[in-house]
Amino acid sequence: MGVAIEVTGLTKSFGSQKIWNDVTLTLPAGEISVMLGPSGTGKSVFLKTLVGLLKPDAGSIVINGDDLVTLKEHDLYEVRKLFGVLFQDGALFGSMNLYDNVAFPLREHTKKSESEVRRIVLEKMDLVGLSGAEDKLPGEISGGMRKRAGLARALVLDPEILLIDEPDSGLDPVRTSYINQLFIDLNAQIDATFLIVTHDINSTRTVPDNIGLLYHKHLAMFGPREMLLSSEEPVVRQFLNAQTIGPIGMSEEKDADELAAESGQELPPLPPIPLQLGTSDGRPRRAAKPAGEWCRAHGVTPPPGSFLSGNAGVPGVSQSVEVSTALGAAT
Numbered sequence: 001m002g003v004a005i006e007v008t009g010l011t012k013s014f015g016s017q018k019i020w021n022d023v024t025l026t027l028p029a030g031e032i033s034v035m036l037g038p039s040g041t042g043k044s045v046f047l048k049t050l051v052g053l054l055k056p057d058a059g060s061i062v063i064n065g066d067d068l069v070t071l072k073e074h075d076l077y078e079v080r081k082l083f084g085v086l087f088q089d090g091a092l093f094g095s096m097n098l099y100d101n102v103a104f105p106l107r108e109h110t111k112k113s114e115s116e117v118r119r120i121v122l123e124k125m126d127l128v129g130l131s132g133a134e135d136k137l138p139g140e141i142s143g144g145m146r147k148r149a150g151l152a153r154a155l156v157l158d159p160e161i162l163l164i165d166e167p168d169s170g171l172d173p174v175r176t177s178y179i180n181q182l183f184i185d186l187n188a189q190i191d192a193t194f195l196i197v198t199h200d201i202n203s204t205r206t207v208p209d210n211i212g213l214l215y216h217k218h219l220a221m222f223g224p225r226e227m228l229l230s231s232e233e234p235v236v237r238q239f240l241n242a243q244t245i246g247p248i249g250m251s252e253e254k255d256a257d258e259l260a261a262e263s264g265q266e267l268p269p270l271p272p273i274p275l276q277l278g279t280s281d282g283r284p285r286r287a288a289k290p291a292g293e294w295c296r297a298h299g300v301t302p303p304p305g306s307f308l309s310g311n312a313g314v315p316g317v318s319q320s321v322e323v324s325t326a327l328g329a330a331t
């Protein structure tokens with residue numbers, strides 16, 4: 001029921017190009033974590049390494065006591081069944097319609113009858129708002145629909161670990177809100193461990209239990225949401241608040257002259273930490289903790305206005321609307 005992933009000293013390069021070095025973090029069982037980072041810092045490579053598609057140069061990835069890095073191919077195949085993965089490009093088979101794409105893992109990994117496959121496929125397609133699009137080919141639908149079809153496929157095996165690469169790229173803001181709500185509801189229902197890669201700061205501030213930031217070939221920080229959202233660490237602060245002042249430049253790092261030109265410029269104050277987004281049916285979130293608990297426990301004063309009700313997350317998502325219906329509307 002949701003497993004922890006313990007990553008220790010993970011290092012990856014392609015030839016002489018070092019991607020990241022010595023990444024150490026634990027994705028807590030059953031919690032939602034978000035990984036951020038400038039484009040090209042290796043977030044997608046990180047997901048592919050976690051699922052065993054890419055071999056790291058060093059380090060370990062331990063799940064249920066097994067180190068994926070050293071597992072034999074046969075055992076790795078078994079461990080992979082724990083994972084549902086939404087790749088950044090959706091990775092759908094172009095010649096198969098959406099129904100067959102979503103059914104693929106069931107036909108590949110289980111002995112379920114076609115009627116059982118049909119029940120599961122239609123249920124998951126409904127969940128992501130794609131009912132009625134079963135016969136469409138990936139080339140005939142919008143990018144956002146391809147994302148959602150990829151998500152339906154990632155869900156069919158009831159995974160214990162969901163790795164989701166940029167679910168919101170190509171989605172409009174309203175559907176991004178609905179997909180965020182879907183993740184939170186799913187997390188409460190199926191108790192999977194989630195790792196979501198996103199560039200969406202609004203989602204990052206309200207959806208996860210934990211946040212990580214990959215920057216300049218290393219993991220700059222990983223920890224509870226409140227820790228990152230109250231952090232004064234320059235890179236974390238700049239990235240989580242989408243500011244131009246700070247060490248991150250247009251092409252990764254600013255040089256000394258650029259940084260000198262900024263010295264003395266005052267940083268805008270940290271914005272209030274919003275409440276975490278709740279489930280749509282009011283049931284508690286799997287890893288729910290009282291708002292402000294981390295700050296209190298660590299003697300950190302949160303920015304003024306933090307944790308006020310009415311400040312809860314992505315605005316405009318009606319708590320009573322059926323997520324699947326709304327996702328599917330007007331596509």
Ligand SMILES: Nc1ncnc2c1ncn2[C@@H]1O[C@H](COP(=O)(O)OP(=O)(O)OP(=O)(O)O)[C@@H](O)[C@H]1O
Pocket residue numbers: 014019037038039040041042043044045046088
């Ligand atoms: N199979 C591969 N072989 C060689 N280099 C690769 C391979 N896959 C990725 N890279 C390189 O690794 C680096 C990190 O790529 P990655 O796709 O993980 O970035 P990212 O953080 O996901 O970026 P974005 O936010 O744009 O999706 C890039 O320089 C990329 O060119």
Ligand SMILES: [Mg+2]
Pocket residue numbers: 043044045088165
């Ligand atoms: Mg990527």
